[in-house]
Amino acid sequence: MGGQVSIPEGxxxxxxxxxxxxxxxxxxxxxxxxxxxxxxMKEAFHHNLAAxxxxxxxxxxxxxxxxxxxxFGSSFVQGRVENVDPDRxxxxxxxxxxxxxxxxxxxxxxDGPFPGKFNAVSSLEASVQKYEELxxxxxxxxxxxxxxxxxxxxxxxxxxxxxxxxxxxxxxHSRIGLADPELTSSVRQQAKDVLLEKxxxxxxxxxxxxxxxxxxxxxxKNMKVSTERGETLxxxxxxxxxxxxxxxxxxxLGLKDSIDDxxxxxxxxxxxxxxxxxxxxxxxxxxxxxxxxxxVAGLQAAVAVTNILNSLRGAELKVYSTGNVTMLxxxxxxxxxxxxxxxxLPRFLVTLGKSRDLLLWKSWKEMQQTQP
Ligand SMILES: Cc1cc2nc3c(=O)[nH]c(=O)nc-3n(C[C@H](O)[C@H](O)[C@H](O)COP(=O)(O)OP(=O)(O)OC[C@H]3O[C@@H](n4cnc5c(N)ncnc54)[C@H](O)[C@@H]3O)c2cc1C
Numbered sequence: 297m298g299g300q301v302s303i304p305e306g307x308x309x310x311x312x313x314x315x316x317x318x319x320x321x322x323x324x325x326x327x328x329x330x331x332x333x334x335x336x337m338k339e340a341f342h343h344n345l346a347a348x349x350x351x352x353x354x355x356x357x358x359x360x361x362x363x364x365x366x367x368f369g370s371s372f373v374q375g376r377v378e379n380v381d382p383d384r385x386x387x388x389x390x391x392x393x394x395x396x397x398x399x400x401x402x403x404x405x406x407d408g409p410f411p412g413k414f415n416a417v418s419s420l421e422a423s424v425q426k427y428e429e430l431x432x433x434x435x436x437x438x439x440x441x442x443x444x445x446x447x448x449x450x451x452x453x454x455x456x457x458x459x460x461x462x463x464x465x466x467x468x469h470s471r472i473g474l475a476d477p478e479l480t481s482s483v484r485q486q487a488k489d490v491l492l493e494k495x496x497x498x499x500x501x502x503x504x505x506x507x508x509x510x511x512x513x514x515x516x517k518n519m520k521v522s523t524e525r526g527e528t529l530x531x532x533x534x535x536x537x538x539x540x541x542x543x544x545x546x547x548x549l550g551l552k553d554s555i556d557d558x559x560x561x562x563x564x565x566x567x568x569x570x571x572x573x574x575x576x577x578x579x580x581x582x583x584x585x586x587x588x589x590x591x592v593a594g595l596q597a598a599v600a601v602t603n604i605l606n607s608l609r610g611a612e613l614k615v616y617s618t619g620n621v622t623m624l625x626x627x628x629x630x631x632x633x634x635x636x637x638x639x640x641l642p643r644f645l646v647t648l649g650k651s652r653d654l655l656l657w658k659s660w661k662e663m664q665q666t667q668p
Contacts, residue, residue, distance in 0.1 A: 303330055304608060310387055310397035312377045312546055314341055314364055316590035317403035317579030320597035322368055323662060328605065333395055334368055335387070337376040340420040341663060344413060345590060346654035348452045349629070350427040351411040351535075352434055352459040357427035358668055359656055361420050367663045376417055377404075380550035382572060387546075390417075398574065399604045402561060403597070404543040405580040406588070409536040410513065412448040415543065436515040437532035438463060443504055444538030445469025447476045447625055450487050452537050457494040458628025466529065467491065468499040478587040478621050483640050486633040487625055490643075494628065499523070512536050542581050551575070556583050566613040567600050573607065576600035585618045592618070626651035 307330065311321050314336030325332040340361035350357035364372040375389040380402075386394045407415045411430055414423060434440060434456060442453045445467050453467040467474075475487045491498060503524045504510070510521065512534050521529045544559030554562055554570040561577035562570040563584060569575040577583070578600050579593035599616040606613050624634030624646050632646030660667040 307331060307398045307608065308333070308396065309399045309401060309604060310335065310395055311401045311403065312380075312387060313403035313405055313543070313579070313581070314338070314372075315344075315403060315405040315579060315593065317405070317593035317597045318401075319364075319367075319659075319662065320594040321401050321403065321578065321601055322371070324598060324601040326368065326371070328601070330601075330605070332371055333373055333397075334364065334371060335373045335375060335377055335389070335395070336364060337374065337415065337417045338364075338420075338423065339374055339418065340364060340423065341659065342414055342423070343654075343656055343659045346656055347411050347414065347427070348448070348455045349626075349654055351430045351452070352455045354428065354431050357424045357431075360427070361423050362659060362663045362665055363420055366665055374417075377546040380547045380575075382550055382575065385574075400575045401597070401600050401604075402547055402569070402575065402577045402581060403579045403593070404546050405593075406540045407543050408448075408540040409538070411535070412452070412537055413540070430513055433513060433515045433533055434460065434463075438517075439531045440465050440533045440535060441521060441529060441531040442467045443507070443534065443536045445471070445474045445498075445500070446537065447479075447623070449537035450475050450491065451626055452535060453491060453496045454494060454627035454631070457491075457496050458630060461495065464497070465495070466497045466499060466531065468502055468504060468523070468529075470501070470503045472500050474498075474500070475625060476587060476623060479623055480635055480638070480640060483625075483633050483635050486640070486643070487627065490627045490631050490633060494631075499529075502527075504529075507536075510534050510536075540580075544581065558583075565615045565617075566603050567596055567616050568603070576603065584616070587621055587623060589623060591622060624650040626654060 309332040311318050311334045322334040340363045343360045346360045350360045379388040457465045475484045505522045505524045515533045542559035560583035563582050567576045578596035580588040603613045620638035622636050632651040634646045
């Protein structure tokens with residue numbers, strides 16, 4: 297990772313967003329002795345790779361939240377960033393507090409429906425409680441409808457059926473192919489095979505109608521859900537796993553000329569935001585090629601920190617390039633599918649490498665804390 301370097305006076309890096317990209321950036325700034333502030337609306341880092349296990353296993357959620365302050369001390373500030381003013385090199389938090397930067401790393405990621413995502417101004421205790429409440433709702437349901445068969449929906453359906461094999465689990469997906477389109481077709485087929493082996497019922501090429509009227513994450517016996525083809529499904533609980541959106545609220549005003557239609561920040565090969573040499577965007581909110589993963593977010597954070605240090609030294613900047621796709625899907629704690637560098641992996645390897653512990657050990661190690 298490199299040792300401490302001599303940092304000119306006045307350098308202060310602000311990192312907005314403490315997801316996988318943000319903690320990787322903050323950790324590296326800390327180890328290089330660069331003054332920084334990490335800002336996140338939550339009190340704790342959310343290891344959301346394990347969010348779906350936390351939704352089915354009682355007592356698991358506390359392992360998925362790691363307090364920022366214990367790792368970063370007073371360099372961590374809890375709050376929601378509402379604007380960036382590039383002329384004054386300042387970020388503005390809800391309530392009016394302003395923090396000045398010499399360099400800015402934006403890593404605000406994506407938002408989406410709970411339980412896959414949990415982006416709210418929240419204490420650690422309240423965050424854990426939210427997942428424990430969903431576990432109770434799932435336990436009270438005899439049948440669950442999962443909406444959306446991207447990677448999150450596939451993992452959600454597999455988690456429920458693994459933990460509660462007696463429950464009826466239906467996965468409805470608007471397309472025929474399941475999981476991320478960036479995965480090879482054989483891995484996507486394998487994901488489908490595992491779901492069918494576990495007994496998940498698949499409704500592919502179908503959509504539910506009147507989504508916004510559905511009551512999500514709350515068990516209520518025999519709810520009726522209509523599909524756009526006019527069929528009626530009956531279920532006790534509905535969990536939505538669709539519709540990830542880039543979190544652009546922090547910068548959509550101040551950097552409006554640097555964002556694309558999806559809200560992502562346009563970046564050059566050095567991950568500098570279009571029009572600025574001292575602002576970087578990494579992770580899900582940067583307009584780099586797909587796939588957007590935690591793994592990619594970590595790689596990009598390292599490039600952004602290196603480029604800040606190189607620019608201070610007058611050294612050449614490092615180019616970020618997207619490699620072949622590496623992505624693992626946990627199909628419950630006892631199965632998994634995925635690919636490494638574009639090659640399909642055996643199921644047992646994914647199970648050992650990801651599904652059992654969901655890489656929790658890695659985040660706790662990186663945050664230099666002991667897992668409860
Ligand atoms: C259920 C699920 C499972 C996944 N599994 C995998 C996997 O196995 N492997 C993998 O590599 N990837 C996986 N991914 C994808 C991965 O989670 C994302 O690519 C990764 O989280 C991106 O990291 P990030 O730091 O860019 O953004 P995020 O993780 O989205 O973090 C953004 C952070 O910014 C904060 N924030 C946003 N706006 C503001 C604001 N205005 N003010 C203050 N704070 C703000 C949020 O609170 C959040 O903490 C999964 C995703 C989901 C939903």
